[in-house]
Amino acid sequence: MTTLERLAAILPADSYVESPARDGILTLQMEVDALTEVLPRLAPEAGFETITLVTAIDHMDANGEVRGPRFEVHYQFLSLEHSDRVRLILRVDEDTPAPTATGAFAGAAFMERECFDMFGIRFDGHENLRRLLMPEGFEHHPLRKDFPHRGIEPDKLYNQWNRERGGAPS
């Protein structure tokens, strides 16, 4: 039984499009509804016992233009029993939340928090969606393509935070 056959048993028909990947990992493009439905069934029914990563890719180009939904959210799962992996891909724009995998895999919590922190993608159903790496109060999402590579002037940030806390600007 191939990886796709195992998954096809739990996936609604026509809910996914297989896309090629250079690393040989089965990659399925999905929509929000189908993904929400399939996440809790991956471990018990398809044998994908553990989650390997949740991350995103920003598709905004250098001119600030985007074709289609802006973010590509990657969920990658691993089956120890069958020794194979699957990558589920979801395209969302800035306002659409992605489904959380934390209901089925507690390990997704930090990875989704990081994804939220870095890209501003919201995960629907995540119980504790706070920033992970950047400090609380930071307003930007650094891995978005429109965030400058050199970062944002620390003085400006410091003054801003200080003001919010009622302190005097330095």
Place this chain on the structure above:
Amino acid sequence: MAQSKTFDYMPATPGDLPVDHDDPLHGELLKLNMGPQHPATHGVLRLQMVLDGETIVSCDPVVGYLHRGKEKSAESLGWRKFFPHTDRLDYVQPLMNNIAYARALETLADIEVPERAQELRVLLMEISRIMAHLIYLGTTAIDLGAVALFFMTFTEREKIYELLDAYTGHRMNNTYIRMGGVYADIDEAMAAEIRAFIDAFPAKVDEFEAMLTGNAIWYGRNRDVGILTREDCLDLGLSGPNLRGCGEEWDLRKSEPYCGYETYDFEVPVGTVGDCYDRYLVRIEEMRQSARICIQALDRLDASKGGEFLLEDRRYVLPPRSAVHSSMEELIHQFKIVTDMRLPKGTAYSSLESSKGELGFLLASDGSAQPLRCHVRAPGLLNVQAIPRVAEGRLFSDMVAIIGSLDFVMGEVDR
């Protein structure tokens, strides 16, 4: 299947929490911050805990104090120039990170690495594993009161540093691996020195074990502490020694072999219940197995002497220095690769068994000279995430053992 040495005992039942109801402080909740500069947190990890007497009621790991924006840097640096940054992720085993990144690039570009380079990489990966486990052992031991162990393990680590200094040109942060192979070949004298070190190493591991394995304090502070069952590990996405500690025989070197690991003779040690003591035994045995693999790799390197150690694929690999100095075309070629090396469009994930678990790189390319995305799948992040699961309901003093045994490096957690 080499089983680690185990002791007869009964694991604690889940309801058997060590809450001391006679504790005069019981019932009075105390909020306590451990870190971000606490010596026992192995880096800048901050743990916000709520304590009831000495019992941990809740624990919230706060990470990000060492966040340097490595993934963002990759997007402006380009494919090749990100190599030195990978060293600084899990900085106790820089070569392992180099190799993981190089393998992801090679997967994306779809190129094969020459045989001898694979052998060199296996040798370096196993030396890195030994280095990282020595850090684990030394720092965990000193946290739990075995001060001498710290000096013993760091003495061994220092020997490795000296070998790497002579071989790769740097003690730390080697940046020695290149896409398509390794930077330079190993010479006979160097191989002989590494062999001498590896030959003597298992005896040192016995020495460490003699001081810890049967030690009543070490046993008492690690046994039954921080139990992660197979279900817990898979739920939390743990891998590596933390997963093997519970008895799951999952090692990427065996299950998804890379760099020719399927042709090496070694065993995967596993624990029984998945407590701190099991994870300790697993890592101890892994050091012995790593030494075994090193010897095999050195034997193969002897046999493949003179072989190609860097692919001659001028799309991705720099021309040799001598040619650059004598030929205009090669000079242009070098310039082209340094400034404008492009990888095919697409996404590739590649992972390997690092000392902390599955270390992976997810690379996305839009066909330009800069990565569209370079994501580091750091095992340490998931190891940190597991702390509350095992610490809640335990005594505060167990926290030190738990942090040590889950084994993470903040450089990799925060990136």
